[in-house]
Structures are given as structure tokens and as C-alpha cells.
Amino acid sequence: MLKIRNLHASIKGTEILKGLSLEVNAGEVHAIMGPNGSGKSTLAQVIAGHVDYEVTSGSVTYQGKDLLDLAPEMRAREGIFLGFQYPVEIPGVNNTYLLKAALNAKRKHLGLPEVDAYEFMKLIREKMKLMEMDPSFLKRGVNEGFSGGEKKRNEILQMALLEPTLAVLDETDSGLDIDALKVVANGVNTLRSPERGIILVTHYQRLLDYIEPDHVHVLSGGRIIRSGDKSLAHDLEERGYDWLSEAVSA
């Protein structure tokens, strides 16, 4: 579904990704781990098409299409979802409004009829139950005055609503208490299916106790230095990243 080949990307002239390759197939959950500054978030932003990042070489194909050719909104409509590490606040813009606009932009792109207000409310209430969110949240501004945990839940709610083909979750677990983590993990697990790919960018093994990955990759210095199954995450938890970085440079 997603094929990344020898990807080099930089921001403001500084190269962050230095020859990263990764392949994600439908039905798989991949965990990307690694120390701070290794390029985890950059990878997530480049997949979503953030304009500040410049791809200098390499290729990214998604469902056979050249992903780098598509504007961010086209990638979204084609089924790519990024759960942001720091979801931005948009004061005055009603949550319901953004969610409905997002859903209908995607449906329109896929040639499906737009949902009306009634259908939408029915759908969103269902998804909110899953995320254990209070209905009053719909009337609030997008992320406006939300706690860290509420923002992350909101991201997963949007994902549940938009039903992406490829979901990239950038440190969705950071700043969550254990109860919120379980709710978020439950949301992600509900979405797991043979048609979907999921990339979890995370710092900690903790999230992987609740969402079991098929593959674990360690990112360091802008490249994947080790790939393995879920046991790799356990090794990292015990021995830290230094062990791996040293092993690579040795």
C-alpha cells in the first residue's frame, strides 16, 4: 500500500531523513520508534505533505500513485490520515463543522453523496461513544481550550469518522494518562482491518501493550537501523536506544 524508497527530506536546509525505506501493506500495523530527533515526526509530516519539508530525493508511492505529486488535501481525500502530535487550536470554528466538512470533502472526492446534518449527527454520536467523549464537545471550537488528552482523543475521533486507508499516528500516546491511553488504543484497534495500514510513531513501548504491532522499526539518524517483530520493542524498553545505535556504528 505504501512504499518508501531511499527517502531524503530536509527542513530549512537541514537534512532530517537520510535514505529511509519502508513498506507498509494493507492489514499491517507498523510501530516506528527511536530517540528524539531521529526523524520520526518528519516521516509522518512528509507522508502527509507538510509544505515546510522538502523531499530532495527518493520516492513514495501510495496505492500505486506517486504520493509526492499530491497536495496535502488530495492525500487526505485518498485516505491518508495524520494524527498530529500537537493538534492545533482553531478558535471559533465549531468541531462539528470541521468534521462534517472533512467527511464531505472526502465523500465528494470518492463520488459519494455528501451526508446531511441528520445523518452526520447520527454517525458522529456513534463514534463519540466509542471514544467516550461528551456530546458537548461537538459545540466547542476545534481543540479550543482542550486538555492534552482531549486533543488526542479528538484526533482518534476524526480518524474513526474518516475511516482512512492509511493512518499515521504521531506520538498519539504522549501526554495521556493510562485511562485515556486505553480509550485511544481501543479506538485504533477498532479500526484495524485487512484493508487498512497503520503507522504508530511512538517513543514508548507502553502504547504497544495495547496496540500490538506486526512490525517494529527503529529510526536513528534519519534511517531505519533495525526492523523486527514486537519483541524488538521489548528489547528497546529494557536496553534503551544506545545499545542499538552503538551496535550499528560498531
Place this chain on the structure above:
Amino acid sequence: MANDTNNIDSFVNRRYEHGFITDIEMDSLPPGLDEDIIRALSARKKEPEFMLEWRLKAYRHWLTLKEPEWAHVHYPKIDYQAISYYAAPKSDADKPKSLDEVDPKLLETYEKLGIPLHERARLAGVAVDAVFDSVSVTTTFKDKLAEAGVIFCPFSEAVAKHPELIKKYLGTVVPQRDNFFAALNSAVFSEGSFVYIPKGVRCPMELSTYFRINAANTGQFERTLIIADEGSYVSYLEGCTAPMRDENQLHAAVVELVALRDAEIKYSTVQNWYPGDENGKGGIYNFVTKRGDCRGANSKISWTQVETGSAITWKYPSCVLRGENSVGEFYSVAVANNMQQADTGTKMIHIGRNTRSTIVSKGISAGKAQNAYRGLVKIMPQAHNARNHTQCDSLLVGKECGAHTFPYMEVKNPSAKIEHEATTSKISADQLFYCRQRGLSEEDAVNMIVNGFCKEVFKELPMEFAVEAQALLNVSLEGAVG
């Protein structure tokens, strides 16, 4: 990125939609201004003697005044002798008796503007007085309004038919000597609307005036006077457009509102005069004096304005809160894009006891535009327990625009409670990326954020106009993000 830039350019270069010129024969006075011109104008309009005297008095005072220079706007000196002070479609000289007799080209103009005058058309429920350059074309729904005792007619008709009301109220809210542009308007105003709502009557429909400047080198100086007698209510809306012309055109209107005891006036404006091109060539100079007088106890005047047009806007719809417990409100969205300059705000003058005022101003600047809020809250010594809440928010789109806030407060009574909140924010790249990642186009994202910013004001507009205002805002800002 290259692709984005192309999109933005194509939006910026989008043409002003109402920029057509109607080609009809005009009966106009030669450019220039002196007492003879005023006499000629008054004669064309078959005005009674008192009206001519009133005009001449204003003109003589105007000669002693200097054009104000304190506003945060810049423009070349206006040559008042180069402007024609009266222009009427010629066919109007023999007075159309009904819509069938109105020049079809004129009707076509209104069709293009989206305001069909035919009474059973889509504007059902809204009575329109359409002012085309200097004359009122027709006033719809007259019969239904007459039944309720409401007078809604072109200003010149009111001068002829209701001189006692004109004599009693004209110039009592905005005196001839109020300011340079008000004095000029008092001397040369050629048309406008007049509204009188009798005691205890709730006006059965929204009243509306549509202004359009068509002729070249013409100034439009309309005069609106609305009187809400005791216990009455009226909601009034004005909309404005002008064709695209390279020369600047002057619009210096005066609006006077009088609310007597327990009366309420709601006055809404959607202003979309031609703003000039992206280099600042052409466009309307909109120098307007609007003031409401809450003359009686428990009266209320509410101004709501959405200002997207004009090259320069200089406008401060104000409330004089004379009656006890009277209420003044000002809700404003002012958009300035490209080279537009806006200096707008309000004045709330608290005179009576327990008077309250609310100011909500939303300024949006984009392109190279300058947008200033200027507001005065004045509490007079006798105004015990006066309250004011001011909220003044600015939104910047892009890097080359400016927002300025000039709040003035004069408090002469210690029991006053005044609150002022001000914020300035930018549409951030992160906000846009977030929305785009959810599948919204950049334009939709900007529109969504701007509309969210303006929500508090839009909800004050009558429903159908709120929709129009929102659409207008979207057009005005398209391509503003760079």
C-alpha cells in the same frame, strides 16, 4: 508550492463581480459645486423652500470646514469641483408610474445584482427601496406597509408628502455642522430612504435599501432617516455595490436613526462597493456618518455591519444613549484586502442612567491592506451605572497587512463599568495544514477560519443576509493567503 502560488494568483485576479456598467441616458448636473448647483438640484427635485434653505445653510457652513485628516487612511486630495452632484436616469424625468414603465436596462441592472424588484419574486418578505445613483427607482411592498401605517419611501417623496416629519427630525441626530462630510451631504444629498414606524407598530417585514453608483464622476450622497415612534420595532438593511471604474468615486452618506420610548431599531449593512483593483486603482471612497439617537427611555439601537468593499472606508456608526435604560449595540466585520484602507468603529455616548452598550468589532486584514478600529466610549456625568463591553479582535492573513486599534474612553461618572478586550491573531500555516490534512482545500480552510472568527457578528444579521454576507466574505478573501 508552485502549484499553490498559481492558485492564489488566480483568486487574487478574480474580478469584482458587480463591476458592470449600465448604459442608459443620464440627466445630470455639470460637475462643480456652488449655490447655483444646489438651487438647480433642489429645483430638479421640486423641493419646498424650507429644504433649499436647509441645504444652503449647510453649504455655507461646509465652506468654512476643512477635510479631516486624523483617520488612518491615505488618499490624494479630492477635487470637489470635479464631481457631479446629481445624476438621474433620463427616462425617470417623466416619472414611471409602475414597474412596467421603468427602463428595462435599469431593471436588468438590479437583476444582475440579484435583487429582482418584482414583488412576488424571491425577495418575498423584504421591502426594497432601490437607489440608483441619485434617484429612487421604486419602493416595493408599499401597500402592505401602508396598511400597518408604516411610511417607507424615497427621501424626496417624504419631503413632499411628510414635510412635518422631515422638519421635526432631519438633522437632529447628525447636525449639518457635525463634520465636513455630513455638511457636504446636507448641502447636496439627492436621494435616500425615509422610514417612519408609528407608535406601537412592529414593522411587518424587513425593510431594505439597495444603493448602486453607476454614472462616472458622480458622487452619491444619500440621506437616510428612520424614526421609530414609541414602542415600535423595525429591522432595516442596506446593501451597496458600484461598477468598476478606474477613477475613485465619492460616497458620503448620512444616516440618522431616532428611537423614541421603548422603540427598537436594528440597522444592518452589507457594504460591497468596488474596492479598486489589486494595485489600488479606482474604487469608492466611503465617507459616511451614521448615528442613532436613543431618545426615549428603554429604547434600543443596534448597528450590524459587514464591510467588504470600498477603497477607503471612514465610518463610525454611533449611538447616543439619551433615554434611561437605553441600549446601544455595534457589531462589525470589516475586511480589507489588497490595497484597501479601512478606518471604522463606533461611538457610544452614554447620557441617560443605566444605559448599556456593547461593541463587537472583527477586523480582517489581508494583502497589503490597513485596517483600523477606532472607537469612543463616553460616559457623561449624569449617566449613573452606565455599562460598556468592548471586544475588538483583529485577524491577519498574510505578512504585508496591518491592524490598528484606537480605543478612546472618556469617563465622567465614577459608577461606570467599562470593559475592553482586544486580540490580534493570524491564520497560521499550522492551522491551514491541519485543515488540509483533513481534506479541505486551502480556500475552504481560510473561509472556515474567517467565518469562525466572524460568527458573533453574523448571528446578528437577518438570516438571508447572513448567508449573503458569508458568501461575500469568502469572495473578498479568496486568494488572500500567501
